[in-house]
Structure formats: C-alpha cells, structure tokens
Amino acid sequence: MSLASASTEADQADSLRSEKGSMALTSGFLGIGLLLIICWMLPGLAQANMIHYYDFVLKEINFTRLCSSKSLLVVNESLPGPVIRVTKGDTVYVNVHNQGSYGVTIHWHGVHQPRNPWSDGPEYITQCPIEPSSNFTYEIIFSDEEGTLWWHAHSDWTRAGVHGAIVVLPSNNTGFPFPQPDAEEIVVLGSWYKGDVNAEVAEDLEAGADTPRSNSYIINGQPGDFLPCSNQSTYKWRVDYGKTYLLRLVNAAMNAELYFAIAQHSLTVVGMDGSYLKPVETDFVMISPGQTMDILVKANQPLGRYYIAARQFDSARPDVTDYDQTNATAILEYSGNYSTSSSTPIFPSSLPTYQDIKSALNFTNRLRSLADQDHPVNIPINITTRMYITVTMNNVVFDYEGVSSSALSSALNNVSWINQDTDVLLAYYRNLSGFYTTDFPDFPPSFFNFTALDVPDNATDTIQGTKVKMLDYNEEVEIVFQGTNVFDASEDHPMHLHGYTFYVVGSGGGNFDNETDPKGYNLVDPPKMNTVSVPKNGWLALRFKASNPGVWLWHCHLDRHLSWGMNTVFIVRNGDTPETSIREPPPYLPPCTGSSPIQLLHFDNSNENKLNTIN
Ligand code: C2O
Ligand code: CU
Numbered sequence: 095m096s097l098a099s100a101s102t103e104a105d106q107a108d109s110l111r112s113e114k115g116s117m118a119l120t121s122g123f124l125g126i127g128l129l130l131i132i133c134w135m136l137p138g139l140a141q142a143n144m145i146h147y148y149d150f151v152l153k154e155i156n157f158t159r160l161c162s163s164k165s166l167l168v169v170n171e172s173l174p175g176p177v178i179r180v181t182k183g184d185t186v187y188v189n190v191h192n193q194g195s196y197g198v199t200i201h202w203h204g205v206h207q208p209r210n211p212w213s214d215g216p217e218y219i220t221q222c223p224i225e226p227s228s229n230f231t232y233e234i235i236f237s238d239e240e241g242t243l244w245w246h247a248h249s250d251w252t253r254a255g256v257h258g259a260i261v262v263l264p265s266n267n268t269g270f271p272f273p274q275p276d277a278e279e280i281v282v283l284g285s286w287y288k289g290d291v292n293a294e295v296a297e298d299l300e301a302g303a304d305t306p307r308s309n310s311y312i313i314n315g316q317p318g319d320f321l322p323c324s325n326q327s328t329y330k331w332r333v334d335y336g337k338t339y340l341l342r343l344v345n346a347a348m349n350a351e352l353y354f355a356i357a358q359h360s361l362t363v364v365g366m367d368g369s370y371l372k373p374v375e376t377d378f379v380m381i382s383p384g385q386t387m388d389i390l391v392k393a394n395q396p397l398g399r400y401y402i403a404a405r406q407f408d409s410a411r412p413d414v415t416d417y418d419q420t421n422a423t424a425i426l427e428y429s430g431n432y433s434t435s436s437s438t439p440i441f442p443s444s445l446p447t448y449q450d451i452k453s454a455l456n457f458t459n460r461l462r463s464l465a466d467q468d469h470p471v472n473i474p475i476n477i478t479t480r481m482y483i484t485v486t487m488n489n490v491v492f493d494y495e496g497v498s499s500s501a502l503s504s505a506l507n508n509v510s511w512i513n514q515d516t517d518v519l520l521a522y523y524r525n526l527s528g529f530y531t532t533d534f535p536d537f538p539p540s541f542f543n544f545t546a547l548d549v550p551d552n553a554t555d556t557i558q559g560t561k562v563k564m565l566d567y568n569e570e571v572e573i574v575f576q577g578t579n580v581f582d583a584s585e586d587h588p589m590h591l592h593g594y595t596f597y598v599v600g601s602g603g604g605n606f607d608n609e610t611d612p613k614g615y616n617l618v619d620p621p622k623m624n625t626v627s628v629p630k631n632g633w634l635a636l637r638f639k640a641s642n643p644g645v646w647l648w649h650c651h652l653d654r655h656l657s658w659g660m661n662t663v664f665i666v667r668n669g670d671t672p673e674t675s676i677r678e679p680p681p682y683l684p685p686c687t688g689s690s691p692i693q694l695l696h697f698d699n700s701n702e703n704k705l706n707t708i709n
Contacts, residue, residue: 146186148178150200152256153193159286159316160309161323166255167194173315174282174346175258178234178245182265186234190224196292197223197684198252202234202260203384204243204368204624206593209677210235211519211644214592217249218513219647219663221520222686230684239368240264242342242386244282250292251653254285257346259386262368271370271464275340275390279331283381283404283422284312285348295657302501305654311347311404311422318423319401329424331402333393341389345381348653351407351454351586351627354379355442356426357400362390363461369595369622370464377444380407380454382588384625384651397428399439408448409630410585421445454586455629463597465619473597473617474570474637481563481573482606483507484538485628485650485660487583488556503658504650505556507535510659512558516686518663519645523679534561534662544578545604545631554580563662565640567669572599574606574635575628587655589634590625591664593646596638598626606633625651640666643676 154165157173169175180186192198201215213232214220224230239262247256259280264270285308287294294306310317314329333339341361345352355361355378363374365388373390381387402424425439446453465471484507489500503510514521514529521529542550565571573596577584599615615635628634649661668675 144181144184146178146180146184148176148186148188150176150188150190151193152191152198154195159312159324160288160321162288164288164290167198167252168255169258173255174284174344175245175256177258177280178260179263180236180261181263182236182238182240184236186236187231188234189229189231191229192224192226195226196252197225197249198247198256199223199249199684200232200245200256201248201592202232202243202245203590204386204595205234205239205260206237206595206642207235207644208237208642209644209675211593211646211676212679212683214644214646215248216592216647218515218517219519220645221517222515222684223249224684228684230682231680233680236262241365241368241370241388242280242344243368244344244346244386246346251295251348251657252292253346253653254287254291254348257282257284257344259342259344261342268468271466271469272364272373272390273338276334276337278340278342279391280314280342280344281331281402281424282314282344282346283352283354284315284346285350286310286312286317291348299657304502305349305657308348308350310420311350311352311406313402313404313422313424316424318421319425320420320423331424331426332429333426334429335393335397337393339391339393341391343379343381343387343389345383345385347383349383350652351380351382351409351588352404353407353446353450353453354381354402354404355445356391356402357440357442358395359391359393359400359426364388364390366461366621367595367623367625370469371621372462372464372619374460376457376460378442378446378453378457380446380457382586382625382627382651384588384590385623393428395428397430397432398437399428399434400426401439401441402426403442403445405445406448407446407450407454408585409451409454410583411449451630458627459601461621462616462619463622471597471619471622472639473599473620474572474639475617476570477572477637478569479536479565479571481536481571482538482576483573484544484576484578485587485589486578486580487554487658488580489554490558491555503556503558504655504660506648506660506662507538508556509534509561509662510556510558511661512560512659514560518560518562518665520683520686522645522665523676530560530562530663532562532564532665534563536563538576543605544576544580545584546579547582549578549580553578558659561662563664565664565666567640567643567667567674569640570637571640572635572637574608574633576606576633577628577631579631584631586627586630587660588625588627588651589648590651591638591646591648593642593644593666594638595622595624596626596636597622598634598636601629601632601634603629603632606635611635640664642666643668643674
C-alpha cells in the first residue's frame with residue numbers, strides 16, 4: 095500500500111462528504127477527514143491492516159428546514175456527518191472534540207470492538223459523557239464486519255443530529271461476493287424535529303409525558319418535495335444509464351421503522367448490518383432504526399427523474415393520525431439529455447402504506463445469510479444460557495406521600511433500566527460496588543397470555559434497577575424475545591446488541607412455544623444482524639457465542655423506549671488468557687463527574703419488592 099493510493103482513498107472520501115454536505119455549508123470543513131493514514135503490516139499476514147485518523151468536531155450550527163430555523167449539534171458542520179471509510183480489519187482513531195454545550199458520547203454501531211468496550215460509547219454503560227470543551231479519542235477496532243455500518247451519539251437524543259455512515263470495504267483478497275459495482279451511493283434516513291429535542295425529552299421524562307414526535311423524516315438531511323419549504327433543497331442522486339450502484343442505506347431515524355423504495359427500480363439486497371445476505375430481489379425494503387443495508391441498484395430505466403421515498407411503517411397503531419404522514423423523498427436523476435422541466439418525477443407505487451404489517455413481515459422473512467464457503471455461518475448449537483425476555487411497556491409503581499402511584503416506563507422482564515452516574519464498565523473493571531446488581535432475570539416474573547387482548551393488571555408492574563446479566567466467556571446463548579400486548583401497546587421493538595452480531599434463528603406470531611417453535615428454527619442460513627425487530631405481538635429467537643469479553647448494552651433502538659428503560663447490559667467475563675480478556679483501559683477516560691443521566695426519574699419510594707409480589 096503506497097501513500098499515493100492512501101491519499102486517493104482520502105480524496106474519494108472527501109468528495110463523498112462534500113456531496114453529502116449539500117446544504118448551505120461553506121466548504122471550510124474543519125479538519126474533516128483522514129488527517130493521516132499509516133500502513134503497517136502484521137508479520138506473516140498478506141493483508142495490510144491500516145490505521146486511520148479522524149477528527150470529529152461537535153458544534154451547534156444553524157439549520158433551516160420546514161420553514162423554520164434552529165441550531166443543532168452536528169459533526170464537522172454536516173448532516174449527516176462525515177463518512178468513515180475503512181477496509182475490513184482496519185483500526186480507526188476518532189478524536190471527538192466537544193464544542194457543544196452539553197456532554198456527549200459516540201457509538202460505532204455494529205462494530206464489534208473485540209475486547210475493547212472502552213470505545214463502545216453508550217453513556218453510563220461504557221463511559222461517562224465527553225463534557226463541553228473537552229475531547230476524547232475513540233479507538234475503533236474492525237474485525238469481521240464487511241459492508242455498511244454507522245456511528246451515532248449515544249447520549250440523550252443527541253443522535254438526531256450526530257450520526258453518519260461507516261463503509262467497510264472487503265479486503266483486496268476476497269472482494270465483493272457479487273460483481274464489482276460501478277459506483278456507490280450513501281443514503282442516510284433520519285428524523286427532523288423543529289424544536290430542541292433534548293430539552294423537550296428532558297421535560298417529558300420529568301413530567302412522565304409522552305416524548306416528542308418528529309416533524310418529518312429526512313433523506314441525507316432533506317425532507318424533500320412533499321414538505322413545506324423543502325423542494326428547493328431536495329436531495330438528488332445522479333446516475334449514469336447502464337451502471338450498477340451499491341446503495342448503502344442507514345436508518346438513523348429516532349423512533350421509526352421505515353419503508354423505502356425507488357420508483358420503477360428494483361432493489362437487490364445483498365447485505366445487512368455488516369454481513370452479506372443471499373441476494374433478495376424486491377421493489378421495497380423495510381428497515382428498522384439501527385439497521386443498515388447494502389443494496390444493488392441498476393440504472394436501467396428510461397432517462398428521467400424518479401422519486402426515492404421513505405415512509406414510516408407504524409406497527410403500533412392502525413389509526414395513524416398524530417405523526418408526520420408525509421413521505422420523505424429524494425430524486426434519482428439520470429444524466430444525459432432529456433427535458434426535466436415539464437415532468438414531475440414518478441412516485442414509487444411499490445411503497446407499502448403506514449400500517450401494512452404484512453409487507454414488513456414478508457420482506458424480513460426473506461432475509462438469509464449468504465452461507466457460502468467464503469462466508470460460512472457458525473451457529474451456536476450447544477446452548478448453555480437460555481433467556482426468555484418480555485419486551486413491554488410498563489408501569490413503575492411507587493408510593494407518593496403514602497398513596498400508591500405509577501409512571502409510564504418500558505422494560506425487559508419487568509425491569510426498567512436506570513443509569514447510575516458512574517458507568518457500568520468502570521464499576522465492573524475496578525470492582526466498585528453499589529453501581530449495578532447482577533440479577534437481571536432470565537425469565538419474566540410471571541407467565542400469562544402475553545399477546546392476549548386483555549392482560550392481567552399486575553402484568554404492568556415493573557421495578558427500576560441497574561440489573562445486568564453475567565455470562566462466562568464463550569457461553570452459547572439463546573434469547574427468545576417475547577412481544578406483549580400490555581397496555582394494548584404492542585408494536586415492533588428493534589432490539590440491538592452492542593459488541594456482537596447474532597443469528598436470528600426463528601420468529602413468529604403470538605406466544606413462543608418452547609416445544610414446537612424450536613423445531614422450525616433455521617440453523618442453516620439464518621440472517622446475521624446487530625439489530626432486529628421483535629414482531630408486534632410475536633416472538634423472535636436469536637443465538638450468539640459470548641466470545642467478546644466486555645460490557646455490552648442490549649436495548650430497543652426506538653429512542654423513546656430506551657429513555658424509558660427498555661435495556662439491560664450483558665457483562666461477558668474474561669477468558670483464561672490475556673488474549674481472551676478485556677484490554678487495558680485507555681490512559682484517559684472522560685471523568686464521571688459533572689453531569690447526571692437524563693432519564694425517567696428514579697422513584698426513591700419505588701417498591702423494590704414489587705417483582706416478588708407478582709411472582
Ligand atoms: Cu445504534 Cu446502542 O445503538
Ligand atoms: Cu421498543
């Protein structure tokens with residue numbers, strides 16, 4: 095690897111970024127990009143693993159969308175933020191400079207970070223926030239990931255503006271498992287809030303009220319033609335007739351699963367969450383928040399302009415009224431000579447409607463691992479830990495001046511997570527007691543018909559706690575997530591595990607049956623993911639091997655559910671050797687002082703025995 099080719103990659107990355115930063119930005123990017131690339135060879139290995147350096151400057155800048163202006167914290171003055179480009183197995187250092195006014199952390203979503211939870215990012219789980227006017231350098235270690243991933247803030251709801259794509263190219267030795275595409279395009283789907291979303295969320299959590307809804311969805315930072323004051327800035331993707339493009343799609347929306355389609359163009363999904371899939375030919379995809387997809391798109395239609403559209407898939411309510419129903423759009427535009435002035439672009443007729451649950455299931459049920467010689471599957475068979483975890487909306491019950499009261503929360507196995515003001519990783523590594531307990535339950539406190547129209551009253555009772563699950567190194571784990579209809583509030587929950595990918599071996603409607611359902615597991619080519627939606631009123635089974643020691647967050651990727659406590663932490667113990675143990679902490683970690691978690695109030699009087707009484 096010569097320096098010349100390294101700078102070519104840097105240039106490509108820069109030009110990609112300037113395309114993305116197509117809003118009114120001056121071109122004076124603040125040290126965006128690869129400041130330096132050093133190549134080094136592992137002795138005895140043919141492939142060179144590279145080290146890349148990036149600077150992320152977090153600063154509030156002004157944005158005008160939907161006819162109004164506000165300031166928003168973003169990275170390097172762009173929304174979405176800069177693209178990180180690596181080759182499989184590389185390492186990246188990102189120095190995050192916080193020039194904003196509150197503490198922030200960043201997570202590298204889908205990067206396994208072998209033995210390195212120190213740089214994983216979730217606030218109060220693996221680190222405390224990077225305070226204003228300070229900086230912290232993340233060391234992001236890539237291993238077996240290949241395809242598209244992304245990064246985002248993992249503190250409060252800051253990720254609304256602080257997110258971007260990660261591109262992991264295959265090594266030269268292997269290449270893509272499909273013909274080399276002619277070019278690539280990155281599309282990041284997001285949420286736009288007219289207000290100051292962090293402030294609103296903090297207020298809502300304090301008051302126990304529902305959290306804010308976005309005012310629109312955005313495609314590469316833009317709402318598109320169908321929203322007010324937006325049609326001058328609609329994002330455009332220029333294509334050449336005859337070329338095949340690798341579309342890298344990221345769902346960075348805060349609280350929504352999204353349908354996505356391009357008018358008259360078929361999509362071939364070839365990868366997801368940094369792993370390859372057997373090609374799926376489709377005219378739309380459903381992508382859950384947190385997920386990423388690699389999609390081949392052939393520019394093979396008559397020269398013209400075609401809408402690219404994203405629309406919320408809302409599994410919760412068939413009577414959708416109170417959120418943005420307008421489609422976010424961009425335009426796919428062929429280069430060449432044809433008249434664009436007269437014709438409005440064609441809208442994708444294949445885009446399912448808001449409440450179309452069937453299309454979502456039909457699509458996700460088609461996903462399969464590539465499972466070929468070069469990309470073998472390795473599904474745990476000798477399960478040593480089995481968990482059955484209900485994902486629910488719940489009530490926290492507490493005494494208010496002698497009167498039993500309750501507040502809305504969400505929970506896993508009726509435990510609603512509470513952050514402490516020191517992160518779990520530090521407490522674990524330094525053996526500090528009093529910050530978490532190791533009694534996250536393997537089963538819900540009571541069994542009933544979870545998906546019935548009427549669930550028992552006490553099913554809604556939950557306790558608040560900082561309860562983690564301990565796993566031994568290399569345990570083979572099976573988790574069945576069970577959706578519930580508690581509060582008549584069943585909906586999809588996109589569950590995400592840090593530090594790992596898992597195989598989704600089965601899913602279905604209703605209650606999981608531990609006799610019959612495992613017989614239908616796919617142990618041949620199940621899809622490998624880091625984020626998967628537990629279907630509304632249904633169950634989902636997944637497996638992984640606990641081969642990455644550390645402290646890893648498990649959570650619903652709907653931010654409102656995360657804020658309400660729908661998460662837990664898995665601590666994977668060290669193996670017997672230094673190579674199977676957590677690495678040494680970096681010399682500097684953001685100190686755990688200065689800020690305390692913004693979350694549901696921890697009710698001091700909360701009846702900690704409640705879990706026992708519903709047993
Ligand atoms: Cu996309 Cu816990 O993160
Ligand atoms: Cu959820």
